[in-house]
Amino acid sequence: MARMAGRRTLSAAPVLLxxxxxxxxxxxxxxxxxxxxxxxxxxxxASQAELDQLRTNLGADRPLTARWWDWLTSALTGDLGTSTxxxxxxxxxxxxxxxxxxxxxxxxxxxxxxxxxALGVLAARRAGGALDRAVSAxxxxxxxxxxxxxxxxxxxxxxxxxxxxPSGGLTDAGSDTVTFxxxxxxxxxPALVLGASQLPWFFLYVRQxxxxxxxxxxxxxxxxxxxxxHRILLGHALRSGMLPMLTxxxxxxxxxxxxxxxVETVFSWPGIAAATVQAATAVDFPLLAALTVLAxxxxxxxxxxxxxxxxxxxxxxxxxx
Amino acid sequence: xxxxxxxxxxRATVAxxxxxxxxxxxxxxxxxxxxxxxxxxxxGIATEPESLSxxxxxxxxxxxxxxxxxxxxxxxxxxxxxxxxxxxxxxADGRTYSFTLRRGVKFSDGAPFSAKDVVFTYRTILDPxxxxxSRTELDAIESVEAKGEDTVVFTLKYPYAPFAERTVLPIAxxxxxxxxxxxxxxxxxxxxxTGPYVLxxxxxxxxxxxxxxxxxxxxxxAVKKLTMAVIKDDDVRxxxxxxxxxxxxxxxxxxxxxxxxxxxxxxxxxRTFDYRNVTLPTHHKVTGDLAVRQALDIAVDRTAMVDKLLxxxxxxxxxxxxxxxxxxxxxxERPHDLDRARRILDDAGWKTGEDGIRAKDGVRASFPLWxxxxxxxxxxxxxxxxxxxxxxxxxxxxxxxxxxxIEPRMRTEAVxxxxxxxxxxxxxxxxxxxxxxxxxxxNNMAWYDDPAVDAALAEGRRSADPAIRKAAYDTVxxxxxxxxxxxxxxxxxxxxxxxDRWDGLGTQVEPHDHGLGAGPWWNVxxxxxxxxxx
Numbered sequence: 001m002a003r004m005a006g007r008r009t010l011s012a013a014p015v016l017l018x019x020x021x022x023x024x025x026x027x028x029x030x031x032x033x034x035x036x037x038x039x040x041x042x043x044x045x046a047s048q049a050e051l052d053q054l055r056t057n058l059g060a061d062r063p064l065t066a067r068w069w070d071w072l073t074s075a076l077t078g079d080l081g082t083s084t085x086x087x088x089x090x091x092x093x094x095x096x097x098x099x100x101x102x103x104x105x106x107x108x109x110x111x112x113x114x115x116x117x118a119l120g121v122l123a124a125r126r127a128g129g130a131l132d133r134a135v136s137a138x139x140x141x142x143x144x145x146x147x148x149x150x151x152x153x154x155x156x157x158x159x160x161x162x163x164x165x166p167s168g169g170l171t172d173a174g175s176d177t178v179t180f181x182x183x184x185x186x187x188x189x190p191a192l193v194l195g196a197s198q199l200p201w202f203f204l205y206v207r208q209x210x211x212x213x214x215x216x217x218x219x220x221x222x223x224x225x226x227x228x229x230h231r232i233l234l235g236h237a238l239r240s241g242m243l244p245m246l247t248x249x250x251x252x253x254x255x256x257x258x259x260x261x262x263v264e265t266v267f268s269w270p271g272i273a274a275a276t277v278q279a280a281t282a283v284d285f286p287l288l289a290a291l292t293v294l295a296x297x298x299x300x301x302x303x304x305x306x307x308x309x310x311x312x313x314x315x316x317x318x319x320x321x
Numbered sequence: 322x323x324x325x326x327x328x329x330x331x332r333a334t335v336a337x338x339x340x341x342x343x344x345x346x347x348x349x350x351x352x353x354x355x356x357x358x359x360x361x362x363x364x365g366i367a368t369e370p371e372s373l374s375x376x377x378x379x380x381x382x383x384x385x386x387x388x389x390x391x392x393x394x395x396x397x398x399x400x401x402x403x404x405x406x407x408x409x410x411x412x413a414d415g416r417t418y419s420f421t422l423r424r425g426v427k428f429s430d431g432a433p434f435s436a437k438d439v440v441f442t443y444r445t446i447l448d449p450x451x452x453x454x455s456r457t458e459l460d461a462i463e464s465v466e467a468k469g470e471d472t473v474v475f476t477l478k479y480p481y482a483p484f485a486e487r488t489v490l491p492i493a494x495x496x497x498x499x500x501x502x503x504x505x506x507x508x509x510x511x512x513x514x515t516g517p518y519v520l521x522x523x524x525x526x527x528x529x530x531x532x533x534x535x536x537x538x539x540x541x542x543a544v545k546k547l548t549m550a551v552i553k554d555d556d557v558r559x560x561x562x563x564x565x566x567x568x569x570x571x572x573x574x575x576x577x578x579x580x581x582x583x584x585x586x587x588x589x590x591x592r593t594f595d596y597r598n599v600t601l602p603t604h605h606k607v608t609g610d611l612a613v614r615q616a617l618d619i620a621v622d623r624t625a626m627v628d629k630l631l632x633x634x635x636x637x638x639x640x641x642x643x644x645x646x647x648x649x650x651x652x653x654e655r656p657h658d659l660d661r662a663r664r665i666l667d668d669a670g671w672k673t674g675e676d677g678i679r680a681k682d683g684v685r686a687s688f689p690l691w692x693x694x695x696x697x698x699x700x701x702x703x704x705x706x707x708x709x710x711x712x713x714x715x716x717x718x719x720x721x722x723x724x725x726x727i728e729p730r731m732r733t734e735a736v737x738x739x740x741x742x743x744x745x746x747x748x749x750x751x752x753x754x755x756x757x758x759x760x761x762x763x764n765n766m767a768w769y770d771d772p773a774v775d776a777a778l779a780e781g782r783r784s785a786d787p788a789i790r791k792a793a794y795d796t797v798x799x800x801x802x803x804x805x806x807x808x809x810x811x812x813x814x815x816x817x818x819x820x821d822r823w824d825g826l827g828t829q830v831e832p833h834d835h836g837l838g839a840g841p842w843w844n845v846x847x848x849x850x851x852x853x854x855x
Contacts, residue, residue, distance in 0.1 A: 025498075029454065031723060031725040032723070032728060033724075033725050035487075036724055036725065038371075038454065039454030040371065040453065040454065040773075041455035042378050042453075042455040042832045043454050043762070044740065044762075045455070045458070045740070045752055045762075045763065045764065046456070046457045046458065046762050047453065047457045047460075047758075047761050047764065048452050048761050048762045048764070050456055050457045050762070051762055053449050054452055054454060055502075057449075057450060058450050058452065061376070076351060082504070084524065085371065086371070087371055087372040087374075087377065087504070087505055087509040087510070088505055088509060088510055088728050089505060096525075118751050129408060135432040152556065152557070152560075153559055155557065156560065156585060159561075159564045159566075160560055160563055161559065163564065163565075166566065167525050167557070167561050167564055167566065168550075168557065168561060168566075170524060170527055170529060172566070173363040173528055173548050173550040173566055173567065174361050174363045174546065174548050176521055176522050176530050227456075237353065264526075265553065265554070265643040266554065266557060268526065268527050268528075268550065268551060268557075269527070270524045270525060270526050270527040274526045275526070296843055304765065
């Protein structure tokens with residue numbers, strides 16, 4: 001198990017390297033012009049000489065490989081460069097934001113896994129029952145809905161109609177200090193919405209897995225031995241029904257990142273995902289590369305995690321090494 | 322408690338709270354909390370600045386709250402002294418501007434403000450290594466010198482009448498900004514200035530928080546706390562305003578309408594110089610033809626655009642100067658006259674073909690019109706323009722693209738553009754119409770070339786006599802009516818909805834680009850809480 005984790009980590013290095021080069025190459029090919037993005041509306045009244053000067057200052061006229069190599073060598077020494085869109089060092093941008101994104105994603109993910117599993121088991125127990133049909137229909141709807149739609153709906157219901165929860169920001173707009181109560185209450189809606197967008201996958205997998213397991217020999221044997229229904233459900237059916245879901249956990253990471261992107265925007269959540277969009281449209285090479293490395297690492301770690309969980313849950317599955 | 326411990330604790334506890342549903346019940350009444358207190362104001366804005374450093378262009382048009390300029394604008398956009406004691410002394414040749422500085426002014430960190438800060442600010446901006454995209458605006462400056470502690474003298478390369486308007490740009494403290502990388506240093510996100518407010522926090526993409534500066538030379542503001550919440554989405558901004566989290570917000574016309582009957586809120590429509598126009602490139606066979614230009618100029622129904630596209634929140638535009646401005650040349654309004662437009666085209670030999678589109682000497686009266694994708698107001702204007710042109714027998718093919726796509730085509734293809742700078746008529750018109758600036762960056766996108774206009778523009782910027790300047794800009798506007806280089810469509814009002822809880826609100830005439838200082842909160846430092854409520 002440790003050997004697998006080690007080997008995966010080693011193989012991540014070339015993947016990350018290729019990904020950063022890919023980001024630089026794609027950004028260089030993109031139609032967006034970093035100088036125009038940097039200048040903003042001021043660029044619309046600037047003279048050509050001024051824009052050319054800016055291009056030189058930003059190094060935007062240098063070849064792609066040179067810029068990538070410079071970024072890579074200084075990144076390896078711990079200097080991630082300066083973000084042109086944020087006008088501050090990339091490390092500052094990331095440290096200020098990554099914690100809030102991780103908090104949001106972790107809460108949403110936990111909520112989705114727990115609620116999805118619980119609902120899945122309940123639905124599978126009476127497949128075709130009222131609960132099953134209601135939750136399944138809801139799950140398919142959620143799966144189809146773009147995440148900003150439930151987000152706006154949640155704001156309308158909980159903030160505008162009920163006035164129960166704040167509709168955006170990390171803290172109340174008028175409050176400067178970041179306190180636990182403030183963050184907790186502001187986290188509820190974005191985390192619930194992001195969690196709800198992930199929930200259908202876990203629910204549908206668990207429901208199917210458990211329903212299938214309930215029809216298999218070990219369960220019939222357990223029933224025949226007169227075991228209590230809840231032990232059959234949780235001990236036998238859930239255990240084998242969970243297996244496909246464990247793989248799912250890792251593979252949902254990319255979806256979680258893209259989902260967070262929209263949720264952070266709608267809820268003005270000061271996380272890393274919102275910065276990613278800005279970095280991409282402004283062709284902010286240093287920030288974009290650093291964020292892509294982070295996202296790639298998260299996906300690789302997610303895959304490793306699901307493989308490890310799978311191995312732990314089912315002894316028949318070996319670790320690849 | 323440090324941010325990290327909060328974060329760690331929050332992560333653990335909130336996860337638990339979410340599952341048990343405790344958090345949902347433990348936060349009652351947050352709706353009103355944001356707007357609580359008569360001396361605090363929370364406003365919703367659509368865009369935030371990339372940097373708060375004046376050295377990189379922040380607040381260059383004045384009114385930056387954290388900073389003061391040498392001069393500033395009053396409600397009517399007239400110049401008045403700020404860090405300078407009085408309006409500048411201008412030499413007879415119009416090339417030397419001397420400012421005497423206000424005494425006893427301190428930066429919010431307690432350090433005194435002096436002439437060296439002014440010199441530092443201007444010299445740093447003029448330095449080519451500084452990434453300031455607005456540097457072109459200071460092109461006229463040859464040198465800036467300090468004479469003692471409290472006098473600053475600007476020497477210009479050529480007489481430039483509107484120069485004083487440029488000195489509203491904020492002054493940065495040399496003792497802080499001078500010691501770091503001007504393009505990425507701390508100062509860009511944690512600025513220190515002399516202004517009525519002090520930045521207390523900037524969470525990018527979320528909000529900017531300010532507190533009143535008790536040591537401000539103009540007196541401490543009555544509104545002690547000012548928060549600008551950054552909310553890009555129009556609908557979310559309207560929702561948060563309705564839920565009571567915001568005291569005011571900028572809104573598009575259709576959403577502002579929803580608050581019209583709300584007795585607790587008032588809608589402010591700020592008059593602007595913010596125009597939308599269509600460039601008519603001289604290098605295109607169709608748009609370069611004078612008859613086509615004149616016909617298009619009167620074939621468009623500007624009033625219908627104001628009524629339908631802007632829901633009445635705007636005015637027909639006949640040039641960069643709005644009809645309500647004292648600089649507007651009365652009598653240059655062109656009414657919608659489709660019949661005359663058709664006659665002009667007929668007389669010039671543009672014959673209507675079988676498909677209703679005209680042609681002349683084998684050239685079909687057809688040209689593309691680009692607008693920036695995602696900008697609904699520009700899209701609406703482009704489509705309305707195309708439909709009006711079609712009625713006169715001219716085919717306008719609308720296409721959407723980013724500036725990267727549009728820019729290489731600007732020389733020959735029309736663009737739905739926008740702009741507007743209220744401070745001086747020179748600012749818009751010189752860049753739009755001077756023939757020597759044809760195709761220089763985004764200046765004079767239409768490659769407009771009219772010697773009479775060139776001469777009038779040169780006179781307008783050199784002469785210090787207001788009567789001569791007015792006559793010069795009248796000439797420009799009349800010429801523009803005879804030989805349109807652009808079809809100006811509308812000037813767009815900016816709409817703001819604000820809680821009716823303060824006295825002293827109003828709006829300034831606003832530019833195209835609305836920064837943090839625009840909107841009814843342009844003078845928030847002068848607001849007084851209304852006594853009866855709260």
